[in-house]
Amino acid sequence: MTVDMLVEGPTDEVVARKVIQFCGHTPGIVYGKKGWHYIREKLDGFGIRAFYGNPILVLIDFMDSGLTCPPEIRKWVRSPHPRFLVRAVVREIESWILADQQGVAKFLGISPTVIPREPEKLENPKQTLVNLARRSRRRKLRNDMIPSPGTSGIVGPGYVARIQEMIYGYWNVQVAAESSISLKRCIERLRLLE
Template sequence: MRIDLLVEGYVDATVASRLLAHCDHETGTTYGKQGWNYIAQKINAFDKSLGASGLLTLVDFMDTGAACPGALVQEWLPRPAAAHIFRLVVREIESWILADRRGVADFLGISIVKIPSNPEMIADPKQAMINLARGARSKALREAMVPRSGQAASEGPLYSTELARFIIDHWDPEVAQENSPSLARCIVRLNQLHNV
């Protein structure tokens, strides 16, 4: 099935496309990439305009500031179209990426014991990823992903590019879902779309 994407940013789009390929779907058009506020404002319009394609919407739960995922889904989109999968990533997209512990460890050239076994419990998964990158074996990877000292940037200059490269070439959703219940639920729903 062809499935369009409504996502917060570039890394989210890369994860979503990788998930679609993993579940034997085709990636359609990518919308959004303007943060969670854009999605909050537009999600109903996208839902109502679904045509032959499905739609996968991903929002980092921690970005919304909401107290309960279920309540947020009810507030934003209480009755989604059958071919619209609206998933809250617990806590943010880096949680799903870190859930492939072996993949991340090999990518960064660090011990797997340094990768948290329950990434959905990390308070700030993106910061955790950056902190792990500080110990990367490759100097080029450290310089790409870690913010330079004395600069206000929260991430390195090529953080998203390097993370996307990992997702495309190495990230294994099948393994990752074992350490991320919210990712596992997303994969189940994507597989169910084959019957819609």
């Protein structure tokens, strides 16, 4: 089955594609990539689209939502439909990435023991991932993922490209789901699609 995606940005897109494929579906059209405010504003319209067209997987970084618990995001959907999968990523998409300690460690060339075991409890998973990249012995990787000194960015210029490389070459969805409840629930929900 083809599953479309509504995501905050390019990092979320690559993870969504991999998760959809893992669940035996085909990734379809990608919508959004304009931040969570766009998703919040357009959510009802995409719900209607899912009713009449392909199912849509919506990924929202929970830490961006301003809500107190992930299930509250469901309140944003006025007309729930089984083909409209609105999922809260606890805390943000990098939490799901960090949940595969071995894959991240292998990609960065660092010990898996330095990667936090409970990524959904991290205050800032993206910053944690960037800080782990600082430990890498691969200079080009560090230069791509880490912001240059004196810049205001929180990630380096090649961050998204390196995340894509990690997701497609090293990240194991099944392993990550064992350390991420929100990823596990997303997978369970995707597998229910008919």
